[in-house]
Amino acid sequence: MRFTIDKEQFLKGLLIAGRGIGAKNANPLLLCFKMEMTNIGLEITASNGDVTVFTRVPLKLNEKEIIRNYSLGSSLITARSLTEIVRKMEGDELSLDIIDESVAKVDDGNTTFKLPCVAADEYPDIDLEKTGTVFSIPCTDLTRIIEQTAFAALDKDTRPILTAINLKAEGGLFTATATDSARLSRKSVHIDESVRFFANVSAKTINDIVKLFDNNYEVEICSTGEKMILSFGNTTVSTRLIAGDYPISKSIVPQDFNYSLQVNAAQLLNSIDRVSVLSTDSAAVVKLLMTNDGVEISSSGDQNGSGSEKLSIILYTGERLEIAFNALYVSQAVRALGSEDVVLKFVGEGKTFVIVDPKDDSIIELVTPRRTR
Amino acid sequence: MRFTIDKEQFLKGLLIAGRGIGAKNANPLLLCFKMEMTNIGLEITASNGDVTVFTRVPLKLNEKEIIRNYSLGSSLITARSLTEIVRKMEGDELSLDIIDESVAKVDDGNTTFKLPCVAADEYPDIDLEKTGTVFSIPCTDLTRIIEQTAFAALDKDTRPILTAINLKAEGGLFTATATDSARLSRKSVHIDESVRFFANVSAKTINDIVKLFDNNYEVEICSTGEKMILSFGNTTVSTRLIAGDYPISKSIVPQDFNYSLQVNAAQLLNSIDRVSVLSTDSAAVVKLLMTNDGVEISSSGDQNGSGSEKLSIILYTGERLEIAFNALYVSQAVRALGSEDVVLKFVGEGKTFVIVDPKDDSIIELVTPRRTR
Numbered sequence: 001m002r003f004t005i006d007k008e009q010f011l012k013g014l015l016i017a018g019r020g021i022g023a024k025n026a027n028p029l030l031l032c033f034k035m036e037m038t039n040i041g042l043e044i045t046a047s048n049g050d051v052t053v054f055t056r057v058p059l060k061l062n063e064k065e066i067i068r069n070y071s072l073g074s075s076l077i078t079a080r081s082l083t084e085i086v087r088k089m090e091g092d093e094l095s096l097d098i099i100d101e102s103v104a105k106v107d108d109g110n111t112t113f114k115l116p117c118v119a120a121d122e123y124p125d126i127d128l129e130k131t132g133t134v135f136s137i138p139c140t141d142l143t144r145i146i147e148q149t150a151f152a153a154l155d156k157d158t159r160p161i162l163t164a165i166n167l168k169a170e171g172g173l174f175t176a177t178a179t180d181s182a183r184l185s186r187k188s189v190h191i192d193e194s195v196r197f198f199a200n201v202s203a204k205t206i207n208d209i210v211k212l213f214d215n216n217y218e219v220e221i222c223s224t225g226e227k228m229i230l231s232f233g234n235t236t237v238s239t240r241l242i243a244g245d246y247p248i249s250k251s252i253v254p255q256d257f258n259y260s261l262q263v264n265a266a267q268l269l270n271s272i273d274r275v276s277v278l279s280t281d282s283a284a285v286v287k288l289l290m291t292n293d294g295v296e297i298s299s300s301g302d303q304n305g306s307g308s309e310k311l312s313i314i315l316y317t318g319e320r321l322e323i324a325f326n327a328l329y330v331s332q333a334v335r336a337l338g339s340e341d342v343v344l345k346f347v348g349e350g351k352t353f354v355i356v357d358p359k360d361d362s363i364i365e366l367v368t369p370r371r372t373r
Numbered sequence: 374m375r376f377t378i379d380k381e382q383f384l385k386g387l388l389i390a391g392r393g394i395g396a397k398n399a400n401p402l403l404l405c406f407k408m409e410m411t412n413i414g415l416e417i418t419a420s421n422g423d424v425t426v427f428t429r430v431p432l433k434l435n436e437k438e439i440i441r442n443y444s445l446g447s448s449l450i451t452a453r454s455l456t457e458i459v460r461k462m463e464g465d466e467l468s469l470d471i472i473d474e475s476v477a478k479v480d481d482g483n484t485t486f487k488l489p490c491v492a493a494d495e496y497p498d499i500d501l502e503k504t505g506t507v508f509s510i511p512c513t514d515l516t517r518i519i520e521q522t523a524f525a526a527l528d529k530d531t532r533p534i535l536t537a538i539n540l541k542a543e544g545g546l547f548t549a550t551a552t553d554s555a556r557l558s559r560k561s562v563h564i565d566e567s568v569r570f571f572a573n574v575s576a577k578t579i580n581d582i583v584k585l586f587d588n589n590y591e592v593e594i595c596s597t598g599e600k601m602i603l604s605f606g607n608t609t610v611s612t613r614l615i616a617g618d619y620p621i622s623k624s625i626v627p628q629d630f631n632y633s634l635q636v637n638a639a640q641l642l643n644s645i646d647r648v649s650v651l652s653t654d655s656a657a658v659v660k661l662l663m664t665n666d667g668v669e670i671s672s673s674g675d676q677n678g679s680g681s682e683k684l685s686i687i688l689y690t691g692e693r694l695e696i697a698f699n700a701l702y703v704s705q706a707v708r709a710l711g712s713e714d715v716v717l718k719f720v721g722e723g724k725t726f727v728i729v730d731p732k733d734d735s736i737i738e739l740v741t742p743r744r745t746r
Contacts, residue, residue, distance in 0.1 A: 078677065081651055081674070081677050081678060084650045084651070085650055085651065085680065088646065088647045088650050089647070090643075090647075110682050110683065111647055111648070111680060111681070111682035112680065112681055112682065113651070113678060113679065113680040114678050114679050114680075115651075115677070115678035116676065116677075116678060270463075273461065274461045274462070274463075274484055275484070277457045277458055277461050278454055278457070278458065278486070278488075301454070303489065304451065304454050304488070304489075305454055305486060305487050305488035305489060306486065306487050307458065307484060307485065307486040307487075308484070308485055309483050309484035309485065310483065
């Protein structure tokens with residue numbers, strides 16, 4: 001195998017495929033890119049066993065020649081080394097040449113690197129064929145859905161199913177739900193009525209995948225029963241499904257509220273941040289005391305001291321209510337909404353409350369309160 | 374004690390004094406600021422036992438009232454908490470009030486924090502009086518001297534005296550030397566002939582101290598035999614001297630060179646960075662092969678592969694020479710010089726070499742080479 005390639009496009013391909021490479025792997029071949037020069041482009045595959053990324057650097061892009069002077073072939077090259085040297089090289093174009101099957105020579109006319117490489121037939125077989133229902137949605141839509149929900153998934157492996165984001169398409173709605181059991185985030189968008197789809201996939205992985213999207217494309221999605229496969233542009237990604245029943249039903253969202261607090265999102269975030277500054281615990285607890293006279297927000301840093309202030313509000317309706325919550329949960333929910341104002345709606349003391357954007361009912365954030373002392 | 378104070382000036386004082394606070398301390402009182410309201414200003418003292426910082430926020434600054442409505446007194450307040458709440462508060466002015474000796478109330482009219490505090494008489498006695506020779510140099514000069522040398526000191530405690538920077542004034546020269554025994558950096562500036570001064574102080578500490586300098590001031594320096602004291606503006610810092618004989622004599626700087634390589638500093642740094650990219654070791658070894666035909670720079674990442682390129686040079690004089698060195702040592706030395714071009718001068722294979730700025734003979738960098746296999 002040999003080829004001469006546009007440096008920028010080569011690096012772009014390596015960085016995309018690099019999302020499939022883990023920091024460590026028991027199988028050292030899975031720290032390599034599989035590189036295959038074909039008659040339609042340079043194909044780069046990377047996999048950590050759970051996630052596989054395949055991408056193709058085409059021969060031409062917008063009439064510009066990207067790859068020239070190539071001979072077909074394939075090889076395995078350590079992903080980190082190859083990415084780092086390509087990043088550092090200064091030429092606009094560089095050539096890669098496999099010498100005697102065990103050394104890859106990379107050269108930009110000034111700098112020469114020699115990297116060890118391995119025959120490609122030692123790489124595990126990877127199946128990226130899409131089977132079953134395949135549907136498409138715009139990359140921008142899926143990105144927004146994931147950004148607004150994935151943060152609420154459990155971030156440790158104590159209950160694997162809760163590290164998943166639950167994706168579901170039925171009855172004309174595509175819905176994503178994530179929860180760590182103390183808070184929940186759910187977002188729905190309209191989709192063709194015929195689409196039926198279910199998958200539980202790692203929230204962390206899908207959050208990484210959407211970062212690869214080129215927003216001009218649509219993404220094609222299917223679930224094979226074992227994995228979810230996403231294709232966009234020249235790239236295909238598969239991620240293993242997380243086994244188990246996703247433990248959330250529609251009925252957990254409260255319906256009748258007795259208290260409603262509308263505030264500017266930025267002011268609420270600032271106040272939470274300020275009054276919780278003395279907490280050494282990462283899970284700072286903040287308290288709202290709401291009355292018809294105003295709303296006080298406060299936090300106790302225990303032996304470190306305490307802070308309180310009057311919260312600037314837009315509107316409060318309801319009697320006196322005291323609610324304490326995990327500052328991080330409410331801050332993340334408010335940021336996920338991304339709206340100018342937010343409305344917090346309460347059923348009563350100790351009851352799960354919701355945070356919504358008054359102008360967008362496609363997304364809902366639920367938070368379980370903490371005990372007030 | 375109580376006072377109402379300009380927030381920006383208060384925070385500035387806390388951040389300066391904060392340099393005297395360690396991350397941990399066996400004595401919890403040394404995690405506190407000693408705050409004392411006097412008739413000339415608010416005095417803030419912080420100490421970790423080795424380093425003490427004292428600073429005064431004046432009552433007025435450039436005719437502007439900084440502190441008003443005060444009553445004399447003193448108290449100890451946790452440094453980290455006080456700094457964080459002042460940083461987060463939004464008012465332009467805030468007041469601090471000691472309530473019943475054990476609680477400090479800090480208020481900006483909107484947000485109120487309550488912090489625990491302790492009577493100031495529990496704080497250790499700290500003597501910052503200057504005795505012996507006191508001399509002055511511009512803050513900018515001392516900053517540059519320290520920036521250009523301190524990096525070469527040993528960064529671990531295996532030989533405490535080598536963690537020091539050696540400061541010496543005699544015969545009209547003020548000289549700073551730092552070495553970790555494998556490389557050395559030395560810078561001299563002219564000073565009044567009458568000044569005689571010797572001190573070995575922690576390179577890390579003095580590097581932190583010069584960051585506090587206000588460049589419009591001169592810094593007054595003295596050494597009491599146990600500590601070095603520096604005063605600038607409203608701030609005084611003391612740092613404990615490091616005991617022991619500093620192990621460097623003048624004779625270690627080689628005098629007669631047989632090879633000389635002049636290169637653009639930025640190009641040398643880039644080439645070193647590029648060819649050493651495959652090294653996983655933090656101490657990457659880079660090799661120069663110099664001949665009359667040109668200079669090749671190369672590095673072996675061992676099992677990761679190797680990189681080499683032709684180095685762009687300005688001038689090389691000498692026969693064929695091969696020299697290997699720690700990439701970090703040479704890069705740090707070149708950066709410390711801060712010049713457009715640098716000259717590397719060699720005595721011969723395996724011998725200590727020097728790196729100098731061809732336009733400035735006040736500073737010299739020495740590096741011991743590594744074996745070329």
